[in-house]
Amino acid sequence: MTIKRRKFLKKSVIGTAMAGSGLWGCTTDQNHNGNTAAASINPHSQSSLPIVIATWDNLKATEAAAEVLNNGGGALDAVEQGAKLPEADPQDNSVGYGGLPDRSGIVTLDACIMDHQGNAGAVCFLQNIMHPISVARRVMESTPHVMLSGQGALEFALAEGFEEENLLTEDSKQHWEQWKVEKKPYGEINFENHDTIGILALDQQGNISGACTTSGLAFKMHGRVGDSPIIGAGMYVDNEVGGACATGVGEYVMKTLGSFLIVELMRQGRSPQEACEEAIQRIVKRHPKVYREYEVGYLAVNKKGQHGAYGTEQGFEYTLFQNGNHNLFPSDYYLKS
């Protein structure tokens, strides 16, 4: 099981204390470049381009995306390249190859992508394809549709030249065997066992794109589709405003259409941080009995390059590339007691 979540809880304590004191910034161990100069900078107020922001500790993804942008590439290529890193990483138990399976022991994948012109593509309940984000992009660019699912998505991928692969690693299989013995209830799925990547990028021209890709909640019911491939739920961008993406228990993101909500709040003048907080508040208000059990985290970026992050509870973190640096930050969160 992914252990890095646990390691991160310690760092989150530091970061949240800093957030509370208005001293958001990088501690030495949060800065992947070992750059301590930014120690007292408020990253939410920074506004230089290009910018990449991704859920969780996704340094390799932001590096791949930043390389595209630094070479003058567009935001769409950047988010696709970024998302492909965790998809191919067998250590990432929530995305692509190595993703934890559903209750039947089958890895099923959800992904979506959106560009600065409002084009969108998605796949859901896709099996045996390593890079669902690239299939989603192909749906966007080569079909009149937005989303393909299951067998139809697989047939489309194969027709487009993608190859079938077994995505269930020995490690993931063992977790599934263990789950079958323990039969943990759905409510025990939390930030400890999911790492979906949502990634947003603004390129040097100031155009935005976003991507989101996941194997969904571990040990979900067979056939279950979460928020991640749903345009407006798991991710949404609007080139007039900015973009947002989500991670966590997708049912609550879907019920509040979180990413679309955040973008619309920013359109009305909220900062990315305020918009993320309002979207979490919406879950708390609508689902007061369950929000403590079902974790959700949001990221947002506006066209000025300012960003925001907020989770239901402690543990959510994000990777930011801006001003030439990749930094890992703990997100602020709602549930303080």
Ligand code: SD4
């Ligand atoms: C889902 N939102 O399928 C995804 C899960 C997730 O990290 O974020 N995992 O509900």
